[in-house]
Amino acid sequence: MSSFQAIPTDYDPLRAGSIDGTDADPHDNGIVRALNAKYKPNKGVRGNPECTVFVGRLNHSTTEETLEEQFKRYGNIEHIRLIRDIVTGFSQGYAFVEYTEPNAACRASIEANKIVIDDKEIMVDMECERTMPGWVPRRLGGGLGGRKESGQLRFGGRDRPFKKPIMLHNAGDSERFNNRDRRRSRSRERRDDWRRRDHSRDDDHRRMGRSRERYSRY
Structure with missing residues (x-):
């Protein structure tokens, strides 16, 4: 090849x-x-x-x-x-x-x-x-x-x-593509992590809001 x-x-x-x-x-x-x-x-x-x-x-x-x-x-x-x-x-x-x-x-x-x-x-x-x-x-x-x-x-x-053929890219190209894929994967992981944190904070705020609402009734 x-x-x-x-x-x-x-x-x-x-x-x-x-x-x-x-x-x-x-x-x-x-x-x-x-x-x-x-x-x-x-x-x-x-x-x-x-x-x-x-x-x-x-x-x-x-x-x-x-x-x-x-x-x-x-x-x-x-x-x-x-x-x-x-x-x-x-x-x-x-x-x-x-x-x-x-x-x-x-x-x-x-x-x-x-x-x-x-x-x-x-x-x-x-x-x-x-x-x-x-x-x-x-x-x-x-x-x-x-x-x-x-x-x-x-x-x-x-x-x-x-x-x-695509499989004939030289080693430098393959390494560059692999590095790019790894960077994209890390970026997706960071985004997912931030989303989980945001959802967790939103859940905390909602729970605190419901607690205040219950106490305000008395």
């Missing part, structure tokens, strides 16, 4: 479905599908994965030419692969841009993330399929990130990194 990573180096569908990577049971059908999937990266995909960035949330009207115009500012582009439906030929809203140098891909993943292309804010990250062991794609219930409306959020990527 001391080796917490907001962005993991390997892929686990169950962890990816958890905001802090600690869930023990799948909470949606997609995770179950991903756990049972036997996925192997597409051998037909060409290029160097270390030089490739994933570009998601594209406007379906965005073309390869538009992507080249936007991404060439970060370095020399080797190849652009816009994923299209094999039947209709329409864009599926994501692409892969391969550069000639890893530094260019790294720069694009940082500087191009969340820029707007064709009125859509895009998401850019390094390719995971061929670089992250255990990877399962979104269509099989895996992937990273996602939108809340879809009901299938995945964590562990740049878009939605893991949140540090």
Whole structure:
């Protein structure tokens, strides 16, 4: 637990479905599908994965030419692969841009993330399929990130990194929280003690008042 990573180096569908990577049971059908999937990266995909960035949330009207115009500012582009439906030929809203140098891909993943292309804010990250062991794609219930409306959020990527679990606060934090709890407990005890004393004095005053009232009758 001391080796917490907001962005993991390997892929686990169950962890990816958890905001802090600690869930023990799948909470949606997609995770179950991903756990049972036997996925192997597409051998037909060409290029160097270390030089490739994933570009998601594209406007379906965005073309390869538009992507080249936007991404060439970060370095020399080797190849652009816009994923299209094999039947209709329409864009599926994501692409892969391969550069000639890893530094260019790294720069694009940082500087191009969340820029707007064709009125859509895009998401850019390094390719995971061929670089992250255990990877399962979104269509099989895996992937990273996602939108809340879809009901299938995945964590562990740049878009939605893991949140540090509460039990991983360092010793100083734990001691500070314990001291705070002890101070609050002592404060409550003092308040309760004062309340008991106040009630006791009130009872004494009431008893004295009743005694005076009885004597005043004679």
